[in-house]
Amino acid sequence: MNIPPRKHKKATSTSSDLQPAVNPQNISSQDNQDLVTIDVPAVEVPELTPEEQSDRLHxxxxxxxxxxxxxxxxxxxxxxxxxxxxxxxxxxxxxxxxxxxxxxxxxxxxxxxxxxxxxxxxxxxxxxxxxxxxxxxxxxxxxxxxxxxxxxxxxxxxxxxxxxxxxxxxxxxxxxxxxQVPNTYQLGEVCKILAKDNPELRGKGGCWAIVTQVNDFTCTVRTWDGELTVGLKHLKPYEYLPEDCQQVQEICARINRVYSSGLEESVQSFLESLGKLRRAYLTDLEEKVLRVLETEMKD
Incomplete structure (x- = not known):
């Protein structure tokens, strides 16, 4: 009877079997022996020429x-x-x-x-x-x-x-x-706007400004065409009597109503001139013209 050839087992081994035990001290010693010192030449950075310095500054x-x-x-x-x-x-x-x-x-x-x-x-x-x-x-x-x-x-x-x-x-x-200078303005007080050095106030110089809110460094004021916030240095009090301030408030409110109605540009110029008066009242002619505009607005 034929006897099949015997199968040979493959030899197996773990990595630990193949590698000898290593002493950590030997590793450190070996690493130190492998270190190589490399000299790197310094790279010289050229100074800027006078022309380059000028270009940089420009x-x-x-x-x-x-x-x-x-x-x-x-x-x-x-x-x-x-x-x-x-x-x-x-x-x-x-x-x-x-x-x-x-x-x-x-x-x-x-x-x-x-x-x-x-x-x-x-x-x-x-x-x-x-x-x-x-x-x-x-x-x-x-x-x-x-x-x-x-x-x-x-x-x-x-x-x-x-x-x-x-x-x-x-x-x-x-x-x-x-x-800090204390804000001494009072509600309802009438001031004049000083537009100097403030582009946002361009065209507002000399306008009536009726104080509607007092803040730390500013006042919110109402003018002939709306409200805005103005720094204290851009306001100058007119020092009107209380009855004068009340009269200016009424005139300003009338001017604003006509302005808001969207009439012609020439009419707006007239209203702006009323809003920059240096007195607390309208002349008879100014009053008549404003009444005509108010009638036109209603029609």
């Missing part, structure tokens, strides 16, 4: 002035009414053309005014200037004469670098706390 200035140029351009577009061929108002134009809200456009214009002031009054040897509108925004709350001082303090707090919005805001807050 380009840095462009970056710094980007928001300033935007604010200046917006102000010119508004002042020259270069939007009038396509849009009824500057606010509509900015929204459609640049995607700006009204607030955003005016913040850029305000920042440009502050930047101009810093360039004029800060140390010319110190080239640290704001690089965006957010850094400048707190300075708009200060008088122009104090803005350079506040900015220099912020630069010092930032160790000679461009300060952040938070640093500038803290400096401005401390200055305002030291120089």
């Amino acid at each position: 380009l840095e200035r462009k970056v710094e002035r980007a928001f300033f140029e935007a604010g200046k351009a917006l102000a010119e577009l508004r002042d020259r009414r270069l939007y009038r061929s396509t849009h009824r108002t500057f606010e509509e134009y900015c929204r459609d053309r640049f995607g700006h809200s009204r607030r955003q456009s005016y913040l850029l214009m305000d920042a440009a005014v502050v930047f101009d002031n810093l360039v004029e009054k800060c140390d010319r040897n110190d080239h640290i200037l704001p690089t965006n509108e957010w850094q400048v925004r707190p300075l708009t709350k200060l008088d122009p004469d104090i803005q350079p001082q506040a900015w220099q303090q912020a630069v010092e707090s930032a160790n000679g670098k461009v300060p952040s919005h938070r640093i500038v805001k803290d400096i401005v807050q401390r200055i305002m706390e030291r120089t």
